[in-house]
Amino acid sequence: MNKEEIFDNLPEFTAQDLFKYIRQGVVTLPELKDPHNVDEPMKASVRKELEDLLENAEPNDWSAALKEDSIRAYQDYLNQYPEGSHRQEARNAISRLKTQSAKMEADIRKSEDKILYDSINKKDKKALQDFIDKYEDNAYVDEAKKILNELENRDYIHYGMDALKEDILATQTDKSINDPNKQILELIESAFTDGTIDIDDLLDEIEDDNNFLNAWVIKELVKKQRLNYRDLEDIGIKTEFIQKLAGNVQRTRFDVPESISEISRKETTEVYFWGIPSSGKSCALGAILSVAGNGQVAKTMTLDSDCQGFDYMNRLPQCFLSNGTVCVLPEGTPTMSTYEMGFDLTDQKGLVHPITCIDFAGELIKCMYKTFAKKPLTNQEKSALDTLTNILISNRTSSRKIHFFVVEYGAENRQYEGLPQINYLKATLNYINSLKDNKGNSIFKTSTDAIYLVVTKVDKLKAHKGQNKSALLSEHVIGHYGDFYNGLKQICEANQINGGKVSVLPFSLGKVCFQNYCKFNTAYAESIVNLIMERSDGYRIGKRGLLESILRG
Numbered sequence: 001m002n003k004e005e006i007f008d009n010l011p012e013f014t015a016q017d018l019f020k021y022i023r024q025g026v027v028t029l030p031e032l033k034d035p036h037n038v039d040e041p042m043k044a045s046v047r048k049e050l051e052d053l054l055e056n057a058e059p060n061d062w063s064a065a066l067k068e069d070s071i072r073a074y075q076d077y078l079n080q081y082p083e084g085s086h087r088q089e090a091r092n093a094i095s096r097l098k099t100q101s102a103k104m105e106a107d108i109r110k111s112e113d114k115i116l117y118d119s120i121n122k123k124d125k126k127a128l129q130d131f132i133d134k135y136e137d138n139a140y141v142d143e144a145k146k147i148l149n150e151l152e153n154r155d156y157i158h159y160g161m162d163a164l165k166e167d168i169l170a171t172q173t174d175k176s177i178n179d180p181n182k183q184i185l186e187l188i189e190s191a192f193t194d195g196t197i198d199i200d201d202l203l204d205e206i207e208d209d210n211n212f213l214n215a216w217v218i219k220e221l222v223k224k225q226r227l228n229y230r231d232l233e234d235i236g237i238k239t240e241f242i243q244k245l246a247g248n249v250q251r252t253r254f255d256v257p258e259s260i261s262e263i264s265r266k267e268t269t270e271v272y273f274w275g276i277p278s279s280g281k282s283c284a285l286g287a288i289l290s291v292a293g294n295g296q297v298a299k300t301m302t303l304d305s306d307c308q309g310f311d312y313m314n315r316l317p318q319c320f321l322s323n324g325t326v327c328v329l330p331e332g333t334p335t336m337s338t339y340e341m342g343f344d345l346t347d348q349k350g351l352v353h354p355i356t357c358i359d360f361a362g363e364l365i366k367c368m369y370k371t372f373a374k375k376p377l378t379n380q381e382k383s384a385l386d387t388l389t390n391i392l393i394s395n396r397t398s399s400r401k402i403h404f405f406v407v408e409y410g411a412e413n414r415q416y417e418g419l420p421q422i423n424y425l426k427a428t429l430n431y432i433n434s435l436k437d438n439k440g441n442s443i444f445k446t447s448t449d450a451i452y453l454v455v456t457k458v459d460k461l462k463a464h465k466g467q468n469k470s471a472l473l474s475e476h477v478i479g480h481y482g483d484f485y486n487g488l489k490q491i492c493e494a495n496q497i498n499g500g501k502v503s504v505l506p507f508s509l510g511k512v513c514f515q516n517y518c519k520f521n522t523a524y525a526e527s528i529v530n531l532i533m534e535r536s537d538g539y540r541i542g543k544r545g546l547l548e549s550i551l552r553g
Contacts, residue, residue: 275406309339351538
């Protein structure tokens with residue numbers, strides 16, 4: 001139908017017919033109204049209906065487009081109404097639908113890519129290379145390249161038990177890892193899956209070192225049926241440790257204490273414990289407190305309820321029972337936490353020794369290193385160093401002082417955030433040597449009676465027949481911590497402490513298994529409790545004590 005035919009037969013068309021031709025662009029309403037074009041005009045009713053249809057056309061077409069919600073419908077609207085009131089909305093809708101369509105196509109394509117990628121053998125280098133060559137546009141081709149690269153590297157690097165051990169040790173001390181236990185488990189699972197180790201390799205390592213893995217990791221391996229409790233018994237793990245492992249025993253956790261700026265107790269011997277994280281310092285202190293309060297070495301131990309670390313002082317020694325049962329070692333102390341624990345020990349002669357133990361945060365050692373390495377400190381780290389400065393410099397007491405520096409036997413090569421123990425210990429020496437009072441004196445210049453180097457976990461030290469363990473331990477310290485030991489010795493010589501000597505004290509909790517369980521042996525802790533009482537001032541109570549005080553003037 002053309003325009004002339006419409007003009008010649010206008011009275012025969014309905015309003016709907018004419019509306020359709022106008023929409024198709026065949027004719028326009030003004031042309032239909034022009035008397036020069038038509039012999040007989042439209043009927044008034046038809047004209048009125050047609051005008052109504054045209055007036056409501058855009059709103060109706062927009063509603064229809066919204067209902068259909070398709071690219072075609074919105075494009076038809078724009079074609080029909082280039083300057084329509086909803087033109088921008090239509091363009092936005094087209095853009096949205098194109099994005100959705102592209103994403104859907106990409107998801108479908110990626111799903112198909114994954115099905116193809118999952119079908120190849122990830123341990124077969126040829127299969128991986130064929131996949132990379134044939135499907136270079138596959139969404140998983142980069143992942144295939146990564147796996148292939150790792151497989152090719154393994155041809156040159158043997159990843160066996162030794163490499164796994166290194167990765168586990170690094171994970172244990174990497175503070176950037178949120179859940180080291182989970183990552184260690186994944187490392188072991190991956191080694192099993194790749195075939196780089198088998199169950200005998202793992203059991204051999206656990207047999208050689210019962211503390212190679214902690215209890216949580218062992219239990220997870222049992223759940224995954226990588227090993228069972230019988231396997232552990234077969235390699236010589238005592239039944240009492242396996243029973244503790246099989247139970248659901250919770251480890252003791254400690255609350256973050258209030259910060260302290262000074263030692264609250266006066267006229268007391270202050271005993272300081274220093275050590276990097278995981279050195280065994282807090283466990284050693286717990287064992288010492290347990291023995292101090294069991295009535296075997298000291299007659300009595302009276303706790304000071306006013307000291308900041310009163311709750312810690314009560315809870316920590318409860319983890320070290322000397323009744324022959326297997327103890328559950330506590331979790332690590334909260335980061336940056338320093339505890340002050342005050343108590344009186346009464347020795348076998350009836351002398352009362354007022355003691356204050358200060359357990360410095362292990363992270364404090366790291367803060368000292370960061371200071372000398374000119375690395376930025378967090379506010380928490382700055383606060384930990386302020387605590388140290390306040391206690392030993394700003395609010396220093398005149399009380400006598402003993403310092404125990406704690407290192408772990410066998411951990412000399414363990415990396416802690418990329419560095420071994422000795423680097424942090426040397427930084428500690430530098431830092432404490434830089435601490436001066438307002439007269440320029442070292443913190444050790446006055447009132448320090450002794451400095452000791454405590455070596456924990458000496459049960460790992462194996463002496464052959466005829467060898468002296470003490471001599472071997474001294475050789476170990478000089479060989480691995482010589483700089484640190486000599487630095488402490490120089491402090492003693494320069495400040496006339498303990499005749500210029502630094503005694504090396506062996507320490508062990510007893511038999512420890514799976515890092516978390518312990519058959520507590522009190523012998524080493526007893527020797528340190530005796531030492532503390534020998535090196536601290538004591539006084540008598542009662543009439544005899546008063547008489548002795550008068551005679552001393």
